[in-house]
């Protein structure tokens with residue numbers, strides 16, 4: 001666990017963070033000029049390197065002999081960070097409790113407050129990194145807000161989120177925003193190649209990942225193409241299914257792991273998006289490799305049905321992401337409304 005934690009937050013080299021050239025330049029200028037604000041909010045799509053860059057910025061702030069504003073990689077501070085033992089670097093990640101989704105709890109924020117108030121031991125200041133801050137409940141968020149309003153000592157806070165819109169506005173306004181855009185195809189290819197993805201898989205993975213290298217790598221590891229195949233087959237069968245078939249399918253899908261089901265729904269929606277593109281006369285398909293099968297769908301699913309299905313699938317995905325209890329229900333009502 002400790003090892004996993006260290007590797008999740010250990011800074012990589014600045015240059016190893018792919019893409020985001022303008023953002024990196026802006027941060028490096030702040031570092032070089034010693035003007036890094038006391039709280040930064042890194043926001044943008046998931047899996048694009050926000051946390052890596054936050055950790056690398058923290059490393060630069062803690063470094064004993066920074067070079068051109070960036071961490072040297074060899075001083076006592078840099079070595080302690082790499083080993084996950086730096087006393088002035090504190091990271092908070094969402095924790096799992098029982099069956100509930102991972103979240104940052106108020107106890108973690110209380111510990112953070114105590115931690116952040118202590119004097120730095122190795123470096124000139126302390127740094128705190130909070131990832132997935134949108135998973136805080138209201139109590140935790142209010143506790144964090146207090147900390148940001150009365151910043152203890154010379155501590156720099158890095159808040160990282162893939163869902164900026166769900167944060168308390170008061171927290172957002174306390175931070176200097178650093179927005180991240182999805183990675184471009186070139187940066188995506190760079191990251192994927194570094195992780196051993198073969199040439200022929202680059203194109204479909206990049207097409208399926210919307211500029212998120214994290215997503216692409218997960219897809220690669222989880223054999224996402226088989227999950228998409230499952231969604232495709234469901235879409236092909238759905239128009240002929242009886243309500244009984246639909247219920248048993250709902251049962252089957254409802255038993256899936258939540259994240260996998262969300263992913264399945266994503267493919268289902270992407271396939272529907274392609275079907276609607278076909279109806280709209282646009283030739284640009286996201287799943288270009290399935291073109292032949294997609295062009296066979298208009299005979300089975302009307303444009304109106306496809307439109308409704310896309311809407312229902314989006315609603316089901318939203319419900320599954322925001323609530324623990326309704327997975328089965330959400331998926332069944334979506335299938336019933338989508339089927340014949």
Ligand SMILES: [Zn+2]
Nearest residue numbers: 063072075078
């Ligand atoms: Zn250093």
